[in-house]
Amino acid sequence: MFGYLTPQKGELKVREYEVYRAHYCGVCCSLRKRCSLVSSASLTYDAAFLSLLGACAAEQDRLECSRCPFKPYKRIHLTKGEWADYAADCNLLLAHKKCEDDRRDDHPVRGAFGSLAFKRGCRKAAKRLLSVLPAVEKGMERLFHLEQEGCGDIDEPALAFGEVLEAVFAGIPHAGKAREPLAWMGRNLGRWVYLMDAWDDLEKDEKRGNYNVLLRRFGSARAAKDEKERMEFNLLHSLYEASTALPFLPQGPLFPIVENTLMEGAPERSRRLLAKYDGAPCSTGAERGTMAVEKAVCPSADTQEET
Amino acid sequence: MTPSEAYKVLGLREGASEDEIRRAYRDLVKKYHPDQYVNNPLSDLAAEKLKEINEAYDVLTRKDSRSQYSSQSSSSNWRPSGSAGGYSGDFASEFQRVRQYLYENNLTAAEAVLRGIPLQNAEWFYLNGLIKLRRGAYDAARDSLGRAASMDPGNAEYRNAYEAMVRSYQSYGIQRRGGMDMCQVCQTLWCLDCCCEMMGGDFIRCC
Numbered sequence: 001m002f003g004y005l006t007p008q009k010g011e012l013k014v015r016e017y018e019v020y021r022a023h024y025c026g027v028c029c030s031l032r033k034r035c036s037l038v039s040s041a042s043l044t045y046d047a048a049f050l051s052l053l054g055a056c057a058a059e060q061d062r063l064e065c066s067r068c069p070f071k072p073y074k075r076i077h078l079t080k081g082e083w084a085d086y087a088a089d090c091n092l093l094l095a096h097k098k099c100e101d102d103r104r105d106d107h108p109v110r111g112a113f114g115s116l117a118f119k120r121g122c123r124k125a126a127k128r129l130l131s132v133l134p135a136v137e138k139g140m141e142r143l144f145h146l147e148q149e150g151c152g153d154i155d156e157p158a159l160a161f162g163e164v165l166e167a168v169f170a171g172i173p174h175a176g177k178a179r180e181p182l183a184w185m186g187r188n189l190g191r192w193v194y195l196m197d198a199w200d201d202l203e204k205d206e207k208r209g210n211y212n213v214l215l216r217r218f219g220s221a222r223a224a225k226d227e228k229e230r231m232e233f234n235l236l237h238s239l240y241e242a243s244t245a246l247p248f249l250p251q252g253p254l255f256p257i258v259e260n261t262l263m264e265g266a267p268e269r270s271r272r273l274l275a276k277y278d279g280a281p282c283s284t285g286a287e288r289g290t291m292a293v294e295k296a297v298c299p300s301a302d303t304q305e306e307t
Numbered sequence: 308m309t310p311s312e313a314y315k316v317l318g319l320r321e322g323a324s325e326d327e328i329r330r331a332y333r334d335l336v337k338k339y340h341p342d343q344y345v346n347n348p349l350s351d352l353a354a355e356k357l358k359e360i361n362e363a364y365d366v367l368t369r370k371d372s373r374s375q376y377s378s379q380s381s382s383s384n385w386r387p388s389g390s391a392g393g394y395s396g397d398f399a400s401e402f403q404r405v406r407q408y409l410y411e412n413n414l415t416a417a418e419a420v421l422r423g424i425p426l427q428n429a430e431w432f433y434l435n436g437l438i439k440l441r442r443g444a445y446d447a448a449r450d451s452l453g454r455a456a457s458m459d460p461g462n463a464e465y466r467n468a469y470e471a472m473v474r475s476y477q478s479y480g481i482q483r484r485g486g487m488d489m490c491q492v493c494q495t496l497w498c499l500d501c502c503c504e505m506m507g508g509d510f511i512r513c514c
Contacts, residue, residue, distance in 0.1 A: 153447070154446045155443070155444035155445065155447055156444075159442075159443050159444065162443065180348075181352065184347075184348060188443075191443065191445075230446070233445075233446075233473070233476050234445060234446055236475075236476035236477075236480065237445050237449075237472065237475055237476045239480065240476055240479045243479075244343060244344065244347055244349060245349060247338045247339060247353075248352060248356070251318070263480055264480060266480070267479055267480025267481075268480065271480075
């Protein structure tokens with residue numbers, strides 16, 4: 001997971017924001033307990049959202065007062081519950097998978113370190129996530145094969161990652177009646193997250209020669225940037241489909257935070273990310289930049305020669 | 308369903324007025340309306356919910372007749388209609404079979420039949436788009452539906468499917484809380500001026 005799923009903070013009530021923070025801290029605390037202090041560095045906002053979603057679906061939430069080891073002078077609220085633990089487990093599992101991925105492609109050192117740091121925690125997490133694990137591994141494996149093949153279809157790898165998050169969301173404990181809508185939400189959010197990441201990394205991937213589905217589909221980062229409207233459709237339509245699951249969640253006190261994240265935070269984030277390459281000199285535009293410099297230099301060179 | 312359960316379904320406290328009941332009912336119907344769940348696997352759940360809401364409304368208003376909204380409106384059934392959608396050309400029976408499979412939500416069979424049809428006309432692209440949409444391949448679905456709509460611009464079914472897809476994203480997440488526009492600002496100033504004059508003062512000197 002990548003941390004794209006955040007609420008629109010300005011639109012939350014103070015109480016709701018505190019609850020959101022409590023979930024973030026709760027997952028962090030659970031990570032420390034389950035793996036190590038280092039592993040809490042892998043915490044993402046997506047995991048906090050997962051914990052929140054679980055508590056929302058089960059209509060239970062318990063806040064406790066505690067102290068943060070990183071800021072011991074400060075008292076914080078945190079949630080303790082199965083959902084924070086579940087989100088921590090999923091976070092560990094996905095962080096470990098990502099490190100293994102890194103080790104396989106371009107960051108052998110960083111990947112190896114991360115993989116080592118999460119190994120024990122991940123093994124324990126995998127034992128607790130037995131029901132979710134096969135589907136997650138299947139999706140990851142499919143994603144890996146698609147990347148190896150150099151798949152140029154936008155939908156295929158996005159769907160593969162969608163299946164991973166579908167399994168993760170469907171496995172939320174005590175979801176009851178909301179399980180099916182949650183799975184649908186996860187499927188579409190997975191698609192959204194994958195495409196967000198692909199768009200975000202366009203330039204980096206082109207420079208390093210990594211696999212990026214958008215580069216394969218459109219040829220180059222510059223061509224991909226011209227397809228902004230298509231990307232906007234892909235991102236926002238995925239979010240729209242995910243949001244159709246909202247009416248089936250219990251409309252408790254946590255619901256407004258979930259709704260805010262999906263209806264305001266996520267589209268806002270998408271629009272901001274889509275505008276990332278507007279106006280800024282793009283790196284394929286690095287050539288464009290150098291051309292401009294040459295043009296600027298040439299006349300002066302000419303005049304120098306003339307003089 | 309007992310009245311207390313019915314109140315709970317509509318999200319009301321017991322003893323709510325008739326007006327409140329009507330308003331809550333209308334809001335809920337809007338939320339779970341089948342139009343929102345076309346080509347969505349949650350449509351069955353939505354229909355179920357709508358049935359429950361209708362029942363609750365019937366209990367609270369003590370009507371024997373059925374409520375206004377049926378849970379399955381004809382236009383908004385998430386499956387394409389069983390009839391061939393007015394299509395009658397070459398391979399009509401094959402296309403009909405694809406629609407039937409789509410109706411049964413058997414995507415693999417629908418895709419297999421569709422791949423076997425050598426004629427790639429508007430109907431072919433429309434059905435291909437629906438299959439892709441159900442599979443979650445939104446990018447390919449939009450291209451295919453758009454192609455169907457442009458090949459046969461007169462066909463309302465193709466056009467509606469494409470437009471529904473485009474509409475869904477354009478307005479998504481745009482905040483509806485409007486600020487004040489210029490007209491409202493002027494109106495407010497004018498009202499303020501009138502009030503001040505009424506009290507003996509003046510806010511805008513010249514009028």
